[in-house]
Amino acid sequence: MTYTVRTKQLTRAYNGKEAVSNVNLNIRQGEIYGLLGPNGAGKTTVMKMLTNLVKPTAGEIEIFGKKLTPHSYHLLGRMGTIIENPIFYERLTARENLDLHCEYMGYYNKQSITEALELVSLKEVEGKPVKDFSLGMKQRLNIARAILTKPELLILDEPINGLDPVGIKEFRDLFKMLCKQYGITILISSHILAEIELIADTIAVMNEGKLLQEVSMDHIAQQTAEYIELTTPSTHKAAYVLENYLNLTNIRITGDAELRIYDCPISQSELMKGLVLHEVELEAVHQKKGSLEDYFLSILKGGGTVA
C-alpha cells in the first residue's frame, strides 16, 4: 500500500490547549479522503500542519513517503491547496492572477492556465477583473489556482463554501475526475456529512481535536446495508433455525429480543414460514436500512475506535 500522507501522533496546542491531539491519518495514493467533523474539530489545523502553515507541537508528518520539515519546499511544490478564504489581486483579471501564481510557483505553462480555467468553467470570463467576481466565481478561481500546477496532492479545506447546489455538484464531479483521470490524491474537509459521503473513498471523523474513526466507504456501506429485523423472545433459537434450516449465513443478534439478517436471499414470507414451521415465536418482522447519519452519530457519541 502506498500512502501519500501519513501522520503519527500529530498534535498542536494553542495556549496550552490541544486543538489537535495524537492524530494518525493514513491517506492512500489516488484516493479521495474526507475529513469530517463539526466546527472547531481541528480539521483546518491538521491541514495547516500538512502544508507547513502551522508547526506541530508533537508528532510527525510524512508526505510522498518523506518526512515534512520546515524546509520541505520540494514537497510543498507537489501539492495544491485551498485553506481559508480565497485571496486574489482584485484589480487583475482571472488569467493574470493565475499567470502570477505560475510564476510564483516556478511553473510556467500557458496551456495549463487555459485548461484550469476550462475545468472550473471560467474560461469565458478570464479577462474580467477579480473584483467583479461573485464569491462562487472566486471559489472556482481558487480551485483553478490549486490545480494549475498539476499537483499530486490536493488539500481542500471546505472548498465548496459559497457555491450553489449546481456548483457543488460540478465540483464534486471535477474532484472525482481529477482523482480518476490524473491520479491526484485529494484530502477534503467538511462539516457536512452528505458532501463527504458522496465523494470520499475513506472518511476520517474528528471531534474536539481527536480522530474518532478512519473508515473506508466500503466498510460504511456494509454498516448501512439493508437488513431484516426480527423481534422474537427466542433470538438464539431463531438464529439456529435460520442458519441450519434456512441456510442463511449473515445473522447478528443485536438485542435481547432482536436479530438482524443481512444479505437475505429468500423472501420475507418464506422466511416467516420457515421460522414458524420450526416453532420460533415471532413478534415482528421489518425490512430496514441503517442510516449513515445514525452511523456517524454513534461514532461521535461513543467516541469510536480508530480502524
Ligand SMILES: Nc1ncnc2c1ncn2[C@@H]1O[C@H](COP(=O)(O)OP(=O)(O)OP(=O)(O)O)[C@@H](O)[C@H]1O
Ligand atoms: N491561531 C489559533 N489560536 C488559538 N486557537 C486556535 C487557533 N486556530 C485554531 N484554534 C482553535 O483550535 C480548535 C480547532 O480549530 P480548527 O479551525 O482547526 O477547527 P475546524 O475543524 O477546522 O473548524 P472550522 O470548520 O470551524 O474551521 C478550535 O477550538 C479553535 O478555536
